[in-house]
Every structure is written in structure tokens, then in C-alpha cells.
Amino acid sequence: MKKVFFSISFYFIVFVIVGQLPNINLKDVNGNTVNLSKFSNDGKPIIVNFWATWCKPCKLELNTIADEYDDWVEETGVKLIAVSIDDSRSSTRVEPYINAHEWEYLVLLDPNGDLKRAMNVNNVPHTFLLNGAGKIIWDHNNYSPGDENELYEELVKLTE
Amino acid sequence: MKNTTLFYLLILFLWSNKLISQENSNQGIISGNIQTIGQYYQEDTLINAALPDHQYGFNGFANINYQNGDFRAGIRYESYLNTLEGYPISFNGTGIGYRYLAWEKDKLGVTIGNFYDQFGSGMVLRAYEERQLGIDNSLDGIRLKYEPIKGMYLKAMIGKQRYQFVDGLVNGTGIVRGLDGELNLNEIISDSNKNSRLKVVIGGSFVSKFNDDNKNPVFNLPKNVGASSIRFNLRYNKIRFNGEYVQKINDPYPDNQNEQFNYIYKKGEGLLFNLGYSTKGFALDFSAKHMDNMLWRSTNVNVGPTDLLIGYLPALTKQHTYNLAATLYPYATNFYGEIAYQADLLFKIPKKSILGGKYGTSVAINFATSYTPKRKFVNDMENSRNSYSTKFFSSSDSLLFQDLNIEIKRKINKKVKLNLNYFNFKFNDNAVKVANYYKMIYAQIVVLDLTYQFNRYHSIRFETQGMWTQQDKGNWAFGQIEYTFSPHWYLAILDQYNYGNNNIEKRLHYGLISGGYIDGSHRFSLQFGKQRAGVFCVGGVCRAVPASNGLTFSFTSSF
Numbered sequence: 224m225k226k227v228f229f230s231i232s233f234y235f236i237v238f239v240i241v242g243q244l245p246n247i248n249l250k251d252v253n254g255n256t257v258n259l260s261k262f263s264n265d266g267k268p269i270i271v272n273f274w275a276t277w278c279k280p281c282k283l284e285l286n287t288i289a290d291e292y293d294d295w296v297e298e299t300g301v302k303l304i305a306v307s308i309d310d311s312r313s314s315t316r317v318e319p320y321i322n323a324h325e326w327e328y329l330v331l332l333d334p335n336g337d338l339k340r341a342m343n344v345n346n347v348p349h350t351f352l353l354n355g356a357g358k359i360i361w362d363h364n365n366y367s368p369g370d371e372n373e374l375y376e377e378l379v380k381l382t383e
Numbered sequence: 384m385k386n387t388t389l390f391y392l393l394i395l396f397l398w399s400n401k402l403i404s405q406e407n408s409n410q411g412i413i414s415g416n417i418q419t420i421g422q423y424y425q426e427d428t429l430i431n432a433a434l435p436d437h438q439y440g441f442n443g444f445a446n447i448n449y450q451n452g453d454f455r456a457g458i459r460y461e462s463y464l465n466t467l468e469g470y471p472i473s474f475n476g477t478g479i480g481y482r483y484l485a486w487e488k489d490k491l492g493v494t495i496g497n498f499y500d501q502f503g504s505g506m507v508l509r510a511y512e513e514r515q516l517g518i519d520n521s522l523d524g525i526r527l528k529y530e531p532i533k534g535m536y537l538k539a540m541i542g543k544q545r546y547q548f549v550d551g552l553v554n555g556t557g558i559v560r561g562l563d564g565e566l567n568l569n570e571i572i573s574d575s576n577k578n579s580r581l582k583v584v585i586g587g588s589f590v591s592k593f594n595d596d597n598k599n600p601v602f603n604l605p606k607n608v609g610a611s612s613i614r615f616n617l618r619y620n621k622i623r624f625n626g627e628y629v630q631k632i633n634d635p636y637p638d639n640q641n642e643q644f645n646y647i648y649k650k651g652e653g654l655l656f657n658l659g660y661s662t663k664g665f666a667l668d669f670s671a672k673h674m675d676n677m678l679w680r681s682t683n684v685n686v687g688p689t690d691l692l693i694g695y696l697p698a699l700t701k702q703h704t705y706n707l708a709a710t711l712y713p714y715a716t717n718f719y720g721e722i723a724y725q726a727d728l729l730f731k732i733p734k735k736s737i738l739g740g741k742y743g744t745s746v747a748i749n750f751a752t753s754y755t756p757k758r759k760f761v762n763d764m765e766n767s768r769n770s771y772s773t774k775f776f777s778s779s780d781s782l783l784f785q786d787l788n789i790e791i792k793r794k795i796n797k798k799v800k801l802n803l804n805y806f807n808f809k810f811n812d813n814a815v816k817v818a819n820y821y822k823m824i825y826a827q828i829v830v831l832d833l834t835y836q837f838n839r840y841h842s843i844r845f846e847t848q849g850m851w852t853q854q855d856k857g858n859w860a861f862g863q864i865e866y867t868f869s870p871h872w873y874l875a876i877l878d879q880y881n882y883g884n885n886n887i888e889k890r891l892h893y894g895l896i897s898g899g900y901i902d903g904s905h906r907f908s909l910q911f912g913k914q915r916a917g918v919f920c921v922g923g924v925c926r927a928v929p930a931s932n933g934l935t936f937s938f939t940s941s942f
Contacts, residue, residue, distance in 0.1 A: 243412070246453060246487060254567065254584050254616060277702040310511070311504040312698045315657045316727070318623065319666030323729035324745065335501050336512070341455070343416035343446060343941035349904070364939065365901045368834060368842040369869030 243357040244271070245341035249306070249331040252318040257331060259338065266355040267300035268381050270374070272328075273339060273349045275308050276316045281348040282324075284366040288374075289326050295375065296327075299382040303328045308347060310334050350374060354381050411451025416904075416941035418514075419443040422467055427932035430891060430913055433468075440467040444514065458482040461548060469919075469928040471517040471687065478551035481521060492528040497521045497552075500540065502563040502588040505695035506629040506653050506677065507612040510544070513921050518689050521545045523554050534570025538563040544681050544691050555691045557594035557681030563587070584616040592693060597637070597683040602646050602768075604683060608634045610651075610694070621662050629653040629677070629694075635768070636678060637685055643760065644676075644719060647770040651676040654775060655697060664731040670699050675720035675756050675773050689924055699725040700751040700786055702921070705804060705830045706879070707850045707861055710917035712810040712826055714751070714784050715817055715925040722778040723753035742794040752785045754778035755814070782823075785809035802832035817918045817925055818855055826852040840869050851883075858883025874898040879915055904942070910935040 244259035251257055262269075274281035285305055288295075295301050305328040307317045314334050321330050333339055342351070345364070352361040352374060361377045363370060421441045426434035443462040449455065459481035463474045483496035499521050502508045512519045524542020531537070540561045543554035565586035569579055591609040610631035617624045631651035638645040652675050659668040679694035680686070700714040700723075728748045732739035757779040758771040787807040794800050806828040812820045828850045836842040848861035863877035879893040895912030916930040 245450060245455075253618065254582055256567075256570070277704060279704050311501065311509070311695065313702060315625070315659065315668065315670065316701070319659055319661045319668045319727060319729050322661035323664060323666040323731060323747075325663050325731065335499055337499075340446070340457075340499075341448065341450075343414050343448065343904075345416055345418045345939040345941060362904050362941075363870065363901070364904050364906050364941075365899075367867035367869045367873060367901075368836050369839045369867070372839045373870045 243359070244353070245338065247337050247341055249333055249338060252321065252330050252332065257329075262304075263357070264300070264302045264355070267302065268355060268378055269353040269357070270301060270303040270378075271306060271342070271351040271353065272303060273306050273308055273333075273342075273344050273347045275347055276313050276320050277309070278347050280366040282320075283368070284348050284350070284371065285326065285328070286324060287368070287371050289324065289328075291371070291375070292327055295378065299378050301378055305330045306333050306338055307331070308333050308336060308339050308344075352377050352381070409451065411449055411454075413447065413449050414942060415445065415447040416939070417443070417445040418937075418939045420467060420935065420937045422931070422933055422935045424468065424931060424933040427913065427930070430893065430930040430932065431916065432913070432930040432932040435465070435468060437465045440465055440470075442467050442470060453487045455485045456483065463548065468931055469926070471689075471926075473547040473687065473690075474517060476548065476550035478548075480519070480545070480548050480552050490530045492526075494526040494528075497523050497545070498526050498540075498542075500526065500538070500561075501695075502538075502561065502590070503586060503612055503614040503627050504655055504697050506627065506655065506697065507588045507610050507679075508559070508561050508563075508590045508693055509695035511695070513924065516689070516919065516921050516924060516926050518924065519545050519548075520690075520692055522559060523552065524559075532571060534567040536565055544693070546686075546691055555594075555681050556596055557592050557691065559590065559592050559681050559693055561588065561590040563589075580620050582616075582618040585614070586616075587611070587613045590693065592681050594682050599637075599646070602635060604635060604646075605633060608632060610679060621660055623657070623659045623661075625655075625657045627653075627655045631677060631679060631694075634679070634683070636680070636683055639685070641719075642764075643770050647676070647768050649676050649769040649771065651679070652773075653677050653696070661729075664733070666727070666729040668725075668727040668729075670723075670725040671776070672697065672699050672721070672723045672753075673756070673776050674722075677720065678718045689926070699723040699753070700784070701725075701727075701749045701788065703788070703806070705828070705832075705846075705848060707848050707859055708788075708804075708806045708808075708828050708830070710919060710928075711850065711859070712808050712812075712818060712824055713918055713920040713925060714753075714786065715815050715918075715920060717753070717755075717783055717814060720756045720773070721753045721783055722756050722776055723751065725749070725751040740793055741796065745790075745792040747790040747792075748788075750787050753783045755781040755783060781811070781814070782809060783811045783814050798836050800834040800836075802830075804828075804830035804832070806830075812855075817927065820855040822854065824852060824854040826850055826854075842867050842869070846877075856881055856884050856889070871901055872899070873901075881915075905940040906938070908937050910937075 246260040248256050248258050314332055348366045349364045351359050354360050423439050424434050441464045445460045448457040461480040462477040466472055466475050481497045485494040499510045510520050510522045522542035526540040528538045546555035547553040568583040589611045593607050595606050597604050612629040614627035633648040635646040654673040657670045680691045681693055682691050696716045703709040730746055732744040734743035756773045757777045760771045789805045791803045808826045810824040812818045830848045832846045834844045844865040846863040850859040860880045865875040867873045876896050881891055884890045893913040893915045897910035899908035911934050913932045917928050918925050919928045
């Protein structure tokens with residue numbers, strides 16, 4: 224009964240607040256426009272990670288998660304959005320990099336830093352975990368090997 | 384005065400909105416972030432680190448953002464008390480350096496105050512902030528963005544550029560006006576075309592500037608100068624082809640270094656192409672650039688190298704992060720012009736193969752080269768002052784920069800990750816003038832980077848670098864050990880040793896110890912030791928950083 228109540232209230236929240244990401248349009252590597260405030264993962268958690276092709280810890284973090292991403296998606300339904308802050312010098316390096324490294328993430332380009340400023344990102348990597356209602360419930364600046372475990376634990380807590 | 388007016392308007396808005404919102408129970412969201420760096424200096428005559436009178440430097444930045452539905456507003460408070468050594472001294476004091484109000488209604492977006500923007504690849508207009516370098520050329524004015532139908536937008540803007548910071552924003556005197564439009568043909572034609580294999584995006588821009596700064600009595604200088612660009616972005620399956628052409632009419636600048644570029648009336652031109660193919664585990668990418676006389680500022684008098692730039696000249700090189708490769712002989716954009724090429728090959732050797740190992744191996748090869756354009760000087764400095772002519776992609780044999788680098792990345796087992804790098808640089812300091820050597824420099828660098836993960840919390844990383852060169856300061860060695868205790872702590876010790884310097888007295892060690900604590904979005908770090916003089920570059924834009932010795936404290940946080 225309790226569970227039913229929770230899932231009802233959960234869906235209620237989802238319908239009331241359609242995500243709390245800023246109302247900013249970004250393009251994916253294929254040139255399609257994505258409006259983040261309208262982005263939804265059907266009530267499942269979302270990870271937003273800011274990175275750049277010139278940032279070593281960022282690539283280490285996303286490559287480490289990439290090894291486990293299939294399991295994370297299967298267990299929690301999570302979707303990872305990797306927001307590249309590469310500027311016009313290096314933004315053409317994004318697509319070759321993500322393909323060569325076989326990432327399955329939704330990769331968005333933020334060459335003008337609009338989303339970066341709106342989400343108060345000082346430096347990369349900066350990782351946000353959003354619950355099914357689109358609320359940021361955890362974030363972490365920097366990456367050290369092992370940090371992905373903390374993110375995973377927070378993610379599992381959300382879906383329990 | 385104008386700054387403060389807008390600030391009060393913002394406060395008033397937030398406050399009045401709060402009153403209304405109590406009825407609507409729609410409070411909006413307030414968020415922000417802060418970044419501070421403090422440095423306590425010590426004199427060190429051996430490495431040429433000076434002790435400034437104020438002994439202590441401090442740079443601080445705090446952003447406060449407000450969002451309520453389609454409305455957004457924000458300010459940035461900045462403090463330079465005193466400005467950190469090596470940072471542009473035209474930034475000093477404390478006050479508000481950036482503020483804006485923005486809203487979106489239906490298909491229209493409006494921004495008032497400061498904004499950052501970029502047209503295409505940025506050659507014709509790029510207003511951006513690179514805080515580490517002390518670059519901020521944000522526009523202060525009004526911007527409109529209109530999307531009449533899905534897949535099409537038009538942007539119009541007008542404003543003055545941020546120039547300096549003296550207890551608040553100081554704008555340049557020139558006015559910048561810009562128009563930009565883009566069509567995504569697939570999105571326009573129909574939604575069913577969204578998954579079409581051929582994708583086409585085209586765009587164009589026009590930017591003009593007005594300034595009356597230069598009162599040179601000899602030349603009749605144009606007060607209004609226009610620049611325009613067209614661009615396309617094609618994609619077919621896994622092949623991508625982008626290009627942009629930019630042109631600027633006569634825009635003479637003074638040049639004390641070179642009479643052949645002093646107040647010339649030649650038009651500026653730029654062409655940029657990028658062709659790439661990428662698929663799972665493999666990518667090949669090729670870029671080419673022809674750029675001539677494309678210095679594009681909102682003033683026509685001499686200012687600092689990164690001041691009041693309207694256009695950005697994209698660098699066709701990879702931005703390196705390993706210390707010696709990034710800060711000794713880095714690529715810097717040549718404002719006179721350059722013809723440059725870059726090729727990238729990335730691939731993954733499959734896992735469980737002989738070469739790939741258990742987890743596979745990633746390889747990235749990058750080659751970049753740039754030359755001075757072939758210029759035919761026409762000897763017309765007494766009349767039309769075009770000075771010279773060039774042809775597209777016709778380069779001289781004067782090499783400006785060449786970089787070949789190879790990166791091999793491999794996970795050996797669950798605990799060990801290995802990263803091997805090789806760099807080969809040819810660096811024309813006579814043209815670039817950043818290493819103070821003024822001749823050709825040939826350098827090779829090898830980097831070995833190894834991470835060992837003890838368990839899910841503890842790991843240690845070793846990094847060794849060697850640089851070999853016969854020129855400038857000779858050979859260097861670099862070593863670093865970094866211990867991390869996830870998710871909160873790190874400690875690193877590093878040393879750079881100029882063991883190959885021809886001057887035996889200059890064979891110095893630059894030792895540094897740093898540690899930090901991270902808690903969510905809060906990050907504290909402390910650093911003590913010597914920093915060598917070097918060149919710090921982002922996106923081909925470089926700044927010389929003087930040597931320093933002392934204690935650095937930094938803190939970043941967001942809420």
C-alpha cells in the first residue's frame with residue numbers, strides 16, 4: 224500500500240514539475256536542438272556531467288563510467304547527459320572523441336558556456352545527479368578515481 | 384552609475400517578484416557560485432620571482448543567478464585586491480563586472496545588459512570569458528533572438544564591449560552591431576526529415592563596428608567597418624563537412640613593429656574547413672584554415688593583445704594539458720595571418736586482442752602545422768595602402784608552428800591504467816615571440832602517466848615527463864606523485880628541473896606541494912612552492928605568466 228502511495232505521489236511530482244534544468248537550447252553533435260527544460264527521462268534519474276576534450280580528469284571520469292554505463296542503465300534507468308564546454312577551437316574534436324571511445328551518452332555542445340553559467344559550474348568536471356522530478360540532489364566538482372562509486376550509490380538510493 | 388542603476392532594477396525586480404510570488408507560490412530559483420584565489424608572495428631572485436609591494440594578491444568572482452519560469456537575471460561581483468601577479472593589471476578594484484536580465488516569450492528571447500555570444504566559429508564575432516587568462520569581452524547592450532519557425536533563428540544585437548575593470552565594468556568606446564541567422568533545413572522541411580541521412584544547416588552573419596578613437600592626422604580612417612560571414616554544416620551518415628568564410632573591409636590598425644602592416648587598407652579574409660568521419664571505435668578528422676589580416680577589434684588604437692577583440696581566430700591545434708607540453712612552446716594565434724592544417728586519427732584497438740590487451744587500447748594521433756601566407760608586396764603604401772596580396776591556401780615556406788603528438792591509453796588490469804604520450808614541436812619564436820628566444824626551437828617530449836588504484840577509495844598517480852631541446856633553456860625533467868582519497872582528499876608533490884640549461888646557474892628545481900579537500904560542489908586547495916615563468920594559453924590565446932614563489936589558496940563553491 225505504502226509503495227503504491229509512493230509511486231502515485233512520485234508520478235504526481237513528475238507531472239507537476241517537468242524538470243528543473245534551465246530553459247536553454249543546446250545542440251547535440253548531430254546538430255539537433257535540445258531544450259533542457261523540456262528534457263525528461265520518464266521519471267527516471269538524470270546525470271548531467273560537464274566536460275571538455277582538453278580536460279584529462281573529465282575524460283577519465285566519463286571513460287570509467289562508460290565501462291559500467293550499461294549496468295547503470297539496466298539497474299536504474301538513468302540517462303547521462305555529457306555537456307561539452309569545448310569552444311569553437313575544440314568543439315570539432317568532440318564527435319571524433321566520443322565515437323572513438325564508444326560513449327553511449329547524450330552529448331550536448333555548450334560552446335558559448337550558456338548552460339555552464341546557468342548551472343553555476345566554475346570548472347570541469349562537475350557532475351550533477353537529478354532525481355526523477357528533475358531536482359538536483361547531489362553534485363560533485365572534480366574527479367578522483369573511485370568517485371564514480373559515490374555517484375553510483377546515490378543513484379541506487381534514488382531508485383530503491 | 385549605469386552599472387548600479389541596472390543592479391538596483393534587478394534587486395527591485397527580485398523583491399517585487401517575491402511579493403507577487405507569495406500569492407502565486409512561485410518563488411523562482413536563486414543559485415550562485417563563488418571562486419576565490421589568494422596568493423601570498425615571497426621574493427626569489429634565483430627564479431626571478433618579484434615581491435610586489437602589496438605582498439598579497441587576491442582575485443574573487445561571485446555569480447548570483449535568478450530564474451523564474453521564462454525570466455532569468457544575474458550579476459557577477461568581482462574583486463581584484465590586489466590583482467594576482469601575471470593577471471592583466473587593467474583589472475583592479477572591486478565591484479560588479481557583469482549583470483543581465485533576460486526573458487523568453489513564445490518565439491522571442493531578449494537579453495539586456497551583459498551577454499556572451501558567438502556567430503558560427505567565432506571569426507566574425509565571439510564575446511566570451513576566459514577567466515584564467517583574464518579575457519572578458521562581453522557585450523553590454525541588447526540582444527534579441529527570434530525563432531519564427533522550428534529550425535530557423537535570427538539574432539540581432541548591439542552593445543559596447545567590456546574593456547577593463549576598475550571598481551566595476553569599464554566598456555570600450557566602440558559600438559558593435561551584429562546580425563546572425565541560421566537555417567536547419569531538416570527541421571524546417573518536416574519532422575520526418577529529422578532522421579534523414581543527409582543533414583544541412585546553413586547560416587550567415589553581418590557585424591559592423593563604429594569607433595572614432597583614432598585621430599591620426601595622416602590617414603583618413605573609416606569610422607564604420609563591416610565584416611560578414613557565411614557558413615554551412617553538412618552531414619551524410621557518418622561523414623561531416625563544415626565550412627565558413629569570413630570577410631572584413633578596410634580596417635587599418637597602427638603597427639609599430641612592422642611598417643608593412645601599419646595602417647593598411649587591405650581587406651581581411653578567412654576560410655575554415657573541417658571534414659570528418661567517425662564511427663564506433665574509429666575517427667578521422669581533417670581541418671584547414673586560411674586566415675589573413677583578420678585582426679578585428681572595436682577600437683583602432685593600440686591596446687593590449689587580448690583587449691576589445693570582436694572576432695576569434697580559431698586555433699587548429701590540440702590543446703595540451705601535460706605541463707611541459709602546455710606551457711613552454713605552445714601554439715599562439717598569429718594575428719597577421721596563417722595557413723594551417725590539422726589531422727586527427729583516433730582508434731581503439733579491440734579488447735582481448737594481442738595489441739589491445741584485456742580491455743582494449745586507445746590511440747590518438749594528432750598533427751598540426753601552420754605557415755605564414757605567401758604575400759606579394761605591391762609597393763602601394765603611398766596611395767591605396769593595400770600593402771600586399773595573397774591567394775587562398777598559398778603558403779610561404781616560413782613555418783610558424785608544427786606539432787606531432789601521439790597518445791596511447793591502456794587499462795592494464797582493474798588496478799592499473801597507463802597513459803603514454805609523445806610530442807614533437809617545431810616552434811618559430813621569431814614570429815610568435817613567447818619564449819623570448821626569437822629563433823626556431825625544436826623540442827621533443829615524452830610523458831608517462833600511471834595510475835594505481837588500491838581500492839575504491841585510494842589511488843596513486845605517477846607522472847614523469849622529459850623534454851629534450853638544443854635551443855632556448857635546454858632540457859627539462861618533470862616528476863609528480865599524486866595521492867587521492869576519494870571522494871574528498873588529494874595531495875600532490877611535483878618538481879620541474881631545468882637540468883639542461885646552458886647556464887649552469889640556471890639549472891634550477893621548481894618544487895611545489897599542493898593539497899585539497901572536495902565536498903560536493905565545494906573545493907578548497909592549498910599550494911606552496913615555486914612556479915616557473917611560462918606561457919599560459921587557452922584556444923591559441925596566450926599570456927606570459929611570471930615566475931612566482933609562495934602560498935596559494937583557492938576556493939570554489941556553488942549553490
